Amino acid sequence: MDAASSSSANDMMVMDYGDEPHVLAVDDNLIDRKLIEKLLKNFSCRVTTAENGLRALEYLGLGDNQQTSHKASVSKVNLIITDYCMPGMTGYELLKRVKQSSILKEVPVVIMSSENIPTRINKCLEEGAQMFMLKPLKQSDVKKLRCYLKHRS
Amino acid sequence: MDGVVQLQRQLLDYTTQLFQEGFLNDQFTQLQQLQDETNPDFVVEVVSLFFEDSERLLNELANTLDQQSIDFRKVDSHVHQLKGSSSSIGAQRVQNVCIAFRNFCDAQNTEGCLKCLQQVKNEYALVKNKLETLFQLEQQILAAGGSIPM
Numbered sequence: 001m002d003a004a005s006s007s008s009a010n011d012m013m014v015m016d017y018g019d020e021p022h023v024l025a026v027d028d029n030l031i032d033r034k035l036i037e038k039l040l041k042n043f044s045c046r047v048t049t050a051e052n053g054l055r056a057l058e059y060l061g062l063g064d065n066q067q068t069s070h071k072a073s074v075s076k077v078n079l080i081i082t083d084y085c086m087p088g089m090t091g092y093e094l095l096k097r098v099k100q101s102s103i104l105k106e107v108p109v110v111i112m113s114s115e116n117i118p119t120r121i122n123k124c125l126e127e128g129a130q131m132f133m134l135k136p137l138k139q140s141d142v143k144k145l146r147c148y149l150k151h152r153s
Numbered sequence: 154m155d156g157v158v159q160l161q162r163q164l165l166d167y168t169t170q171l172f173q174e175g176f177l178n179d180q181f182t183q184l185q186q187l188q189d190e191t192n193p194d195f196v197v198e199v200v201s202l203f204f205e206d207s208e209r210l211l212n213e214l215a216n217t218l219d220q221q222s223i224d225f226r227k228v229d230s231h232v233h234q235l236k237g238s239s240s241s242i243g244a245q246r247v248q249n250v251c252i253a254f255r256n257f258c259d260a261q262n263t264e265g266c267l268k269c270l271q272q273v274k275n276e277y278a279l280v281k282n283k284l285e286t287l288f289q290l291e292q293q294i295l296a297a298g299g300s301i302p303m
Contacts, residue, residue, distance in 0.1 A: 031202050031238040038187050038195060085233070114237055136241040138183050 021149035022046045026056045026082035026094065027112070032135070036081065036112075039142045045149060048077070053089025053097075056082070062101055075107050079148050083135075084113040084120065092124055099128045108148040112137065157299035164290045165302055171287070176280050181243030185303065200284055203242050207277055210235045214270055218263070228266060229258040235273070246276045 023045045025036045033049045040047045050056040057063050060076065080098060082091040091111050098104045108130040113120065121132045130148060133141050171177045188195040210231050217227050236251035250273040257265030291301050 029234060029237050029241070030206055031199060031241050034199055034202060035184075035187075035241050038192065041191075042187060042189070087230075114240060135237070136180050136183075136243075138180070139186065 020044055020046045021078040023079045024048050024077045026050045028052055028086045036137060039137055043142055052086055053094040056094055057097060060104060062097060075104050079108050081110040084111050095127050095129055157297045160294045161299060161302045171283055175245050176283050178243045178245040197288055203238050204281060206238055211274055218266055218270060223263060225258050225261050229255060244280045247280055250276050
């Protein structure tokens with residue numbers, strides 16, 4: 001699944017980063033960030049981590065104080081994986097912001113949580129989350145993400 | 154080379170015991186499986202982060218529960234963090250106490266919370282000691298020219 005389907009000069013510049021899929025992992029827990037990073041790197045992903053929703057949005061170019069320049073026509077990332085329970089902005093709120101963005105709405109978002117709450121899961125899936133995963137994450141979980149991590153071509 | 158074989162056996166026995174006694178669970182094995190040549194100290198690094206983070210959280214918990222008027226949402230937030238980290242590294246007994254701890258937070262039960270704090274401190278100290286012993290055994294094996302059995 002391609003995040004960027006148009007082929008403009010700007011797309012070519014972004015794709016020079018290499019063939020590796022680029023994942024943004026958002027989690028307020030330091031240990032979990034380290035774990036998810038290693039899990040993804042072991043599957044040949046380039047990983048950027050963020051410790052909360054606001055930082056994630058800033059990285060993606062959706063921060064409140066950022067102006068969308070014409071350079072931000074494609075997403076920097078192929079996948080966003082975020083914890084649900086975070087102080088400030090929850091993973092659900094982050095999901096909504098991503099889905100509201102014309103640039104990022106095609107980027108698959110996966111939500112993680114340590115709690116198995118059906119209403120929570122349904123809410124996220126209805127808002128457009130690709131998948132919901134229970135923590136702690138294992139290698140077999142990350143394997144399931146591979147279909148979302150196709151190289152940009 | 155006999156020495157190395159002995160040490161390797163010791164490590165395997167020790168690790169098995171830790172699993173049987175419930176100190177560690179399969180998530181710890183997951184961590185070990187993630188370790189590779191590109192990151193040969195991965196397990197030690199993650200566990201060290203866990204130690205630092207847990208000690209910080211335990212101090213915060215002690216402070217928060219020491220107040221005249223206890224902010225149970227703050228207590229719960231810290232316990233939630235500790236539950237998350239312990240779960241991510243496979244420190245099962247610590248994780249289990251955190252579950253009970255959160256129930257006492259929900260009920261705003263001060264005595265229950267204080268008891269859990271003591272329990273979680275104990276379990277943390279135990280698993281820290283066990284993991285440090287495990288890492289020391291690994292170091293001895295490596296120093297003697299052997300490799301870590303999986």
